[in-house]
Amino acid sequence: MRDLVGAPESMDFGSGKVVLVAGGAGFLGSALCPRLLDAGNTVLCVDNLLTGDLANVASLFGHARFRFIRHDIIAPLRLSGRVDEIYNMACPASPPRYQADPIHTFRTCVEGSLNLLNLATEKGARILLSSTSEVYGDPEVPVQSEDYRGNVSTVGPRACYDEGKRAAETLFWEFGEHRGTQTRIARIFNTYGPRMHPDDGRVVSNFIVQALRGEALTIYGDGSQTRSFCYVDDMVEGLVRLMESDEKMPVNLGNPGEFTMLELAEKVLARIADARPLCYRPLPKDDPRQRCPDISRAKRLLGWEPTVPLERGLDLTIPWFSGRVAAEQRQEALVS
């Protein structure tokens, strides 16, 4: 176990809290960090940089209340000093990435959560789990509320993530129930925005990147499967409100507006020139047919609902990917 210095005396706490964001260099974590800094908090960004990227938080390195700690949460984390809140956003979240080392993915979910729960309990900190709509698996109900128990296989290519997150929820619940830890469980549905990894295999980034590269957009199956897409700023707001609430039971966070893959493809193509025909591929194993959050608990408990429509979210997201793809193409031009 490494001993790590948390927030040293020299850091300017201001009047804010000390907030640890595990997975802080990832897509969601790196959107959460500036939001927490802007609110006057000190942010300890913890990441193993396995799928997170320092570039995502590069702009925060000059901030007096920001600190980066490279650490893999499957090992216990010892921090000196106070910690008031912990967001556990750590885990590869897209199938190609979480399937690259499924045992490590599972251990990140389970042992990572256990280590952070122990830290939270020791520090008297609140702790929030970024769980996922994947705990519902391939749902038999068109809209998933928190009491739906899911349709998840314990074996197969998605199990390391789906069952890992389910197990993490159980650990959070048990610590809340039996150790008095202030736990929060967010079930995060599809979220998109700047800083998603271009090769993440998520449908929004896939479509945007394919369109920007002048490639055909890949539709798996017949494209009639639906997803809901939440813009990242909405999600961050929901996470912060959940942390501030007293709710220990799981809360769905996501955008209930449903779109088929074909509808999403059309919206992306309408925003990016050089459209190419769609390309159809077989549906991957265990790919859920439908996924749509019932967010009535979040509305009632947190006064939260998404405000960014898909069209505007795409308009905010495409320029970031455009920059990435342009840089990629400059690189290729230099090499060739």
Add this chain to the structure above:
Amino acid sequence: MRDLVGAPESMDFGSGKVVLVAGGAGFLGSALCPRLLDAGNTVLCVDNLLTGDLANVASLFGHARFRFIRHDIIAPLRLSGRVDEIYNMACPASPPRYQADPIHTFRTCVEGSLNLLNLATEKGARILLSSTSEVYGDPEVPVQSEDYRGNVSTVGPRACYDEGKRAAETLFWEFGEHRGTQTRIARIFNTYGPRMHPDDGRVVSNFIVQALRGEALTIYGDGSQTRSFCYVDDMVEGLVRLMESDEKMPVNLGNPGEFTMLELAEKVLARIADARPLCYRPLPKDDPRQRCPDISRAKRLLGWEPTVPLERGLDLTIPWFSGRVAAEQRQEALVS
């Protein structure tokens, strides 16, 4: 991490295998150990004695090929010498016991499995998980086949065990898939027989012990919920056959004969004098309404099915409890 001596040179291996039974002093483990010894194997019985009882294996201590190691599998286990097979039977399995320290229960399922899987992988040993029908939760289908994905809540009093076992299955599957480990997953349905703990809270032991003590038999709910009951010798035979097979996917083991709680109560009362009226209590939270294994895979893959009818199993079980209750009453007489 403690370094433990496995099967020392002085042990007589004979022509058999070296078999580690984690949870070997528990109800099922202690029935498995003599079966494995009788087949000519060396048995390393590992138990933390949290719910296991040395008395269950006391008769084996004189055996040249039996060795007891007190160890909690949530810590890694280092063994010198060869290990050919590992049965992971370790975990409190009845609600009052697994709920006594739910975080430890969960860690036993998950970290215990991880440690044993690492050991099996290192030793090139086959490893079998005693999973459970609890992975099906409160089933929406009257008979559960292995492809039924279950109806399990990630939060609540049963989650530490149910989700712990689901997560353990995932770990087993991943090691089989990605580390080349020879894994087996048995989904064990209700099993009964001698050496069940009298205060275990299982319905068979509850009824027998209540009847022997001259107390009213407790029926939860209206007693119409059904269970299947497998006699322990049948279960042990199924476990050994599964270990010997090549099947890595989960296999149900249990007795498909269904009985309501009221039917079971009648059979117990018919065998024990001093019958008292039934006593009705509310159904505990998350108590499954029905549970019955589809064992067609076990029949096909292992050529296995239970052979001991409930009536005979009760006749074989009651004398053991009778001895326990008589000893208890002698003890009370001495104290008062």
